[in-house]
Amino acid sequence: DSVIYWMRMQDLRITDNRALAQASAQSQENNVPLLALFVLSPQDYIAHDRGARRIDFMLRNLRELKASLADVNIPLYVTSHAPRRTLPEFILSLLKKWNASHLFANIEHEVDELRRDIRVCQLAKESNIACAFVNDKCVIAPGEVTTKDGRGYTVYSPWLRAWLPHLTPKSGEDPLAAAARPAANPKSIYQNKIFGELFSIPVPEEVEGFALEDADEKERLSICWPAGEDAAHKILERFLYTMARYAQLGAVDPLSEGADSPTKNPEKNTRIGKYKDVRDRVDADTTSRLSPYLASGIISARQCIRATLELSGNKNQVVDASRDTGVGRWVQEIAWRDFYTHILALYPRVSMGRPFLEKFAGVKWETNEEHLQAWKEGRTGVPIVDAAMRQGLTMGWMHNRMRMTTAMYLVKDLMIDWRLGEKHFMEMFVDGDLASNNGGWQWSASTGVDPAPYFRIFNPYSQSQKADPTGDYIRYFVPELAKVRGPEIHNPPPTLADKLGYPRPLVEHAEARQRAIRRYKTPGQV
Numbered sequence: 270d271s272v273i274y275w276m277r278m279q280d281l282r283i284t285d286n287r288a289l290a291q292a293s294a295q296s297q298e299n300n301v302p303l304l305a306l307f308v309l310s311p312q313d314y315i316a317h318d319r320g321a322r323r324i325d326f327m328l329r330n331l332r333e334l335k336a337s338l339a340d341v342n343i344p345l346y347v348t349s350h351a352p353r354r355t356l357p358e359f360i361l362s363l364l365k366k367w368n369a370s371h372l373f374a375n376i377e378h379e380v381d382e383l384r385r386d387i388r389v390c391q392l393a394k395e396s397n398i399a400c401a402f403v404n405d406k407c408v409i410a411p412g413e414v415t416t417k418d419g420r421g422y423t424v425y426s427p428w429l430r431a432w433l434p435h436l437t438p439k440s441g442e443d444p445l446a447a448a449a450r451p452a453a454n455p456k457s458i459y460q461n462k463i464f465g466e467l468f469s470i471p472v473p474e475e476v477e478g479f480a481l482e483d484a485d486e487k488e489r490l491s492i493c494w495p496a497g498e499d500a501a502h503k504i505l506e507r508f509l510y511t512m513a514r515y516a517q518l519g520a521v522d523p524l525s526e527g528a529d530s531p532t533k534n535p536e537k538n539t540r541i542g543k544y545k546d547v548r549d550r551v552d553a554d555t556t557s558r559l560s561p562y563l564a565s566g567i568i569s570a571r572q573c574i575r576a577t578l579e580l581s582g583n584k585n586q587v588v589d590a591s592r593d594t595g596v597g598r599w600v601q602e603i604a605w606r607d608f609y610t611h612i613l614a615l616y617p618r619v620s621m622g623r624p625f626l627e628k629f630a631g632v633k634w635e636t637n638e639e640h641l642q643a644w645k646e647g648r649t650g651v652p653i654v655d656a657a658m659r660q661g662l663t664m665g666w667m668h669n670r671m672r673m674t675t676a677m678y679l680v681k682d683l684m685i686d687w688r689l690g691e692k693h694f695m696e697m698f699v700d701g702d703l704a705s706n707n708g709g710w711q712w713s714a715s716t717g718v719d720p721a722p723y724f725r726i727f728n729p730y731s732q733s734q735k736a737d738p739t740g741d742y743i744r745y746f747v748p749e750l751a752k753v754r755g756p757e758i759h760n761p762p763p764t765l766a767d768k769l770g771y772p773r774p775l776v777e778h779a780e781a782r783q784r785a786i787r788r789y790k791t792p793g794q795v
């Protein structure tokens with residue numbers, strides 16, 4: 270007999286992993302081997318717009334996991350399967366081969382994944398294999414935060430007020446409690462040849478079609494986003510406990526600075542302490558940069574919130590989500606992640622290319638391949654948009670304010686369908702998460718839950734002055750403008766732009782704004 274933990278790309282960790290903890294307890298109880306299974310599914314990566322960077326990050330993390338699971342005598346078997354529609358049968362064939370009595374996994378809330386898992390449960394049931402799929406991604410499971418009459422929320426603020434009380438322990442149950450680390454199994458129980466061999470099968474070097482071709486890029490990304498749970502926890506600690514020096518822009522090792530300079534005045538001087546005031550600044554390193562780790566589950570959202578409680582020595586377990594403290598503001602951001610996943614679970618149409626607000630389904634879009642390409646490559650002639658798009662290309666990550674600014678620019682200034690932008694971000698980012706990415710795009714396109722009203726359109730030049738007042742961000746990512754000083758950096762005059770070889774703006778903002786308002790006001794009209 271055996272117990273199987275099926276690990277997926279959103280739960281790449283050993284600590285505080287609910288399905289793994291339950292699987293481990295089951296294997297201890299039955300005194301049978303616990304096997305961890307990971308199935309690479311290239312067709313799913315194509316269907317879900319996964320890019321090479323995300324897959325490379327995943328493989329790097331799987332290698333770390335293989336080693337740390339082996340330390341507690343659990344083999345991690347990484348294999349590959351296609352076509353994706355026969356994945357349930359493939360999983361079942363492995364369960365049978367290993368004579369499994371139990372299968373454990375953490376729920377993936379996306380529609381295709383839910384359908385697949387339902388099929389796996391059916392097949393397993395027919396073979397008398399017990400299945401448990403548990404909520405682990407969200408701090409509070411989708412479906413639990415409801416109005417008094419049992420409906421889901423579609424506006425963030427009331428949702429947040431309803432979400433918070435769920436974090437407080439009730440009748441002995443602590444929703445933030447960490448799941449137990451898997452216990453070490455005696456090596457002797459793996460003496461069966463089939464199980465023993467699983468320890469020595471390596472994690473593949475790459476997934477065909479998803480290899481990072483450029484060696485420099487590979488190296489740069491492994492510096493920006495070091496793999497493993499230890500790295501994730503160090504990045505969290507750096508954000509919570511170290512002085513905000515903000516010297517770092519761009520593709521640098523997040524662990525190279527700060528760990529040695531703990532501050533004595535945590536509320537005021539730490540990165541998290543300053544977060545309330547500076548989080549929208551992009552000319553410095555002002556946010557946690559944990560999103561790749563949260564999106565792949567290398568650290569859990571529970572762990573992040575629990576760490577904020579420890580930070581303030583809060584013994585009453587009252588989570589601070591006020592607008593007035595750095596800690597509170599940061600908790601609110603983590604809450605957005607839960608919010609968008611709840612929306613995805615409640616309204617699956619948002620993950621099927623549909624706008625949440627159906628009334629905007631008929632808005633007329635431009636089909637301008639040149640404009641789309643210029644946006645992707647950071648050549649729109651609007652410095653802040655270009656800097657942000659090049660940050661995305663360089664690091665596989667972009668600051669939140671810049672995601673909003675570039676998304677709004679594509680949709681409202683260039684009038685290009687938000688779904689093309691959504692796809693491009695998924696392909697480009699190391700932290701691509703369907704729920705958050707879709708939520709962010711539908712917010713920017715004014716088609717989502719709690720969206721930006723369609724007539725409130727970001728002016729990219731004033732966004733630039735607010736987010737990058739020093740101009741350091743633009744100068745760093747747009748080398749053509751590296752020598753420009755003063756306010757001209759935000760909108761260089763045409764003669765200067767020509768001289769520096771920097772493109773002129775693709776569209777005039779004021780005109781584009783009017784066009785967008787017209788088209789949103791009367792969907793269907795040009």
Ligand code: FAD
Pocket residue numbers: 548556557558559560561563564599602603604605606609667668669670672673676694698700701702703705706707708709710713
């Ligand atoms: P911090 O400011 O330190 O926040 C901490 C954590 O809270 C983040 O790591 C993230 O997990 C969560 N968070 C913060 N803001 C949001 C938000 N608005 N929505 C959901 N979760 C949030 N985030 C992703 O993780 N994956 C995506 O694919 C993604 N796509 C986006 C697309 C658009 C158009 C927009 C506007 C936002 C998107 N976001 C996405 C949200 C946000 O931009 C990133 O989470 C954030 O920039 C990550 O940086 P950080 O870790 O330093 O954030």
